[in-house]
Each structure stands twice: as C-alpha cells, then as structure tokens.
Amino acid sequence: MTPDPWAEWLFTNRHGIESIDHMHDALIPIRDRVVDGAAITPGDTLLDVGTGDGLIGLEAAHYVGPHGRVIFSDICLDCLDYCADMAAGLPPAVETVHTGLPDLAAIDDESADVVTLRSVLVYVADRAGALRNIYRVLKPGGRLSLYEPLPQAEPPGRFEGYNAAPVAALAERVKQQLAPTPAMLAFSAERLIEAARAAGFRTVNLQQAIRIDEQHAAPDVRGDPWEVFLSVAPHPLTPTIGEAIGAALTPVEAEAFTTHLRPLVRTGQRLIRQQSLYLQANR
Ligand SMILES: C[S@@+](CC[C@H](N)C(=O)[O-])C[C@H]1O[C@@H](n2cnc3c(N)ncnc32)[C@H](O)[C@@H]1O
Numbered sequence: 001m002t003p004d005p006w007a008e009w010l011f012t013n014r015h016g017i018e019s020i021d022h023m024h025d026a027l028i029p030i031r032d033r034v035v036d037g038a039a040i041t042p043g044d045t046l047l048d049v050g051t052g053d054g055l056i057g058l059e060a061a062h063y064v065g066p067h068g069r070v071i072f073s074d075i076c077l078d079c080l081d082y083c084a085d086m087a088a089g090l091p092p093a094v095e096t097v098h099t100g101l102p103d104l105a106a107i108d109d110e111s112a113d114v115v116t117l118r119s120v121l122v123y124v125a126d127r128a129g130a131l132r133n134i135y136r137v138l139k140p141g142g143r144l145s146l147y148e149p150l151p152q153a154e155p156p157g158r159f160e161g162y163n164a165a166p167v168a169a170l171a172e173r174v175k176q177q178l179a180p181t182p183a184m185l186a187f188s189a190e191r192l193i194e195a196a197r198a199a200g201f202r203t204v205n206l207q208q209a210i211r212i213d214e215q216h217a218a219p220d221v222r223g224d225p226w227e228v229f230l231s232v233a234p235h236p237l238t239p240t241i242g243e244a245i246g247a248a249l250t251p252v253e254a255e256a257f258t259t260h261l262r263p264l265v266r267t268g269q270r271l272i273r274q275q276s277l278y279l280q281a282n283r
Helices: 005-013 020-037 055-064 077-087 127-137 165-178 189-199 225-231 241-248 251-267
Strands: 045-049 069-074 093-098 112-118 138-149 203-216 269-282
Touching: 005 077, 020 055, 020 112, 020 138, 020 269, 045 055, 055 069, 055 077, 055 112, 069 077, 077 093, 112 127, 127 138, 127 189, 165 241, 165 251, 189 203, 189 269, 225 241, 225 251, 241 251, 251 269
Parallel strands: 045 069, 045 112, 069 093, 112 138
Antiparallel strands: 138 269, 203 269
C-alpha cells in the first residue's frame, strides 16, 4: 500500500535520519504559544484541524480535562490512527474525524469552543473558505488560535540558508524540486486578516514573527550533519534534499554541488531567515 504522503513526511522525511524527538523539541515553544492563545478552559470541546501527529491536540487534551473533548481531524488517516493511539488513556473524551479544509464537512455547525491549527492553512489554497468553515464550526464566542509559517522564495545564490553563490546555477535547479507552491508563497498576514474578518470573526489579533539566525557552528544533530541534511525534505510533499539533487543534476554536477556545500553544512555556516504568524480570533 502506498504510504499517505503527509504521514510519510511527518513521520519520516521531516526529520530524516535525525531523531524525531530532537525535531519535536524545537516545536514546543510554538505548540505552547498556540495552546496559550486558545485560552482553553476545562470542559471545552477543542477541534484540532490538520492535527498531524497531534502536536497541538495531545497537549490541549491536558487543558480541557476529564469533562472536555478533543477532536483530532485530518485528511491523513494514518495520522488519525497515530493520534488515537497516543491519546488512549488521556483524561478527556477523544475523537478522530477524517475531514479537511476548506469544508470541514464532517464537523457540525457551532460544535466547538476552540479550534486550533498549526502549519495547515499554508497548504490550503482556499483560505477564505477555510476560515468561513472554521467560523461555522465554532460556537458563538468560540476561539481560534493558530500558527502558520510564511514560506519565502530563497534569493539566488542561497540554498537552504547556505551560501551557494559559486554553484548558483546548479542550486537554482535543485531548488526547483523543493520550491514552495505558488499558493504557499501567496500566503500573507494581510490576506489572513482579511479572510478572518470576511468570515465574520469579531476580534482578530495577529502577531508576525521574523527570525534571523546567522549560524557559525556545527549543527546539533545526531550523526553526520551532511547525511542528515540530505535525508530531510524541507517542505511536505517534496522530495528529500538528497533526492532533489539526484533528480536535478547529473552525477558530475552533483559532485560539484556537493563539494561546495558539504563543508558549509558540516560546519554550520548558515543564515536562517524565517517568517511566521500567530493569530487568535473570536467568533
Ligand atoms: C505540517 S503538518 C502539521 C501537523 C500538526 N498540525 C502539527 O502541528 O505538527 C500539516 C498537516 O495538515 C494536514 N492537512 C493538509 N491539508 C489539509 C487539509 N486540506 N485539511 C486538513 N488537514 C490538512 C496534513 O495531513 C498534516 O497532518
């Protein structure tokens, strides 16, 4: 059976040969901010949309308590099975629902006190429709709390934050294999605010975050940083970096690209520039 592409990314290619726990640790501050922003109270019914491996929903379960309910929802059945296993024995009632944005067709109107999302809307082309249906499933007075990355096209001469100027033409060809889709690049804070307001949200509070991190130290990974680098897919539904190099370049070109990039990756000479946003809204 072909593995679900989302499950394949979440459980394998997102971290590659690096430990999944190590990768998860980096997400904890984001998870905690989304959960805080949801202002959960005991007894709430919380719907986590695009729950993946339950990063947000499993944490939120501790806040809704024994009289609350957590609905894990996703288009990925393998993800829902995983969450059901992980949630066994947690205090609240737990449900998994196979449904997706923009429609959330399997979720009743006005059935949730809280909706949470992390890194889901960016992959949905119809964000206005998604926000309308999130509004629909929230009870009057219900809360939405989300985090989304804002993918950027990398400038020429940069590859995954590394200086690739001496191999810029090769880098551009590899980047084509890994590029965010036009719909992902069209995501912006302004458009999200517009969509939330048009959906009917009464209050909308958005914080945009820009992180710049100039690194000069070997990355903190298990094993050879170059092998880890090759084993990772930077975005869902793309090949790994190693696969992208193999698909885009001839063996001779791949050798030239690797010879330039490998020492930079091993010694961590990297400039990270990431944009993201947090949004809380009330129906
Ligand atoms: C980047 S993962 C994030 C998973 C999880 N929310 C987290 O915080 O780690 C994106 C998730 O969104 C799900 N997804 C993708 N498109 C979706 C859609 N149209 N509706 C609902 N979920 C979707 C994927 O299956 C995947 O689980």
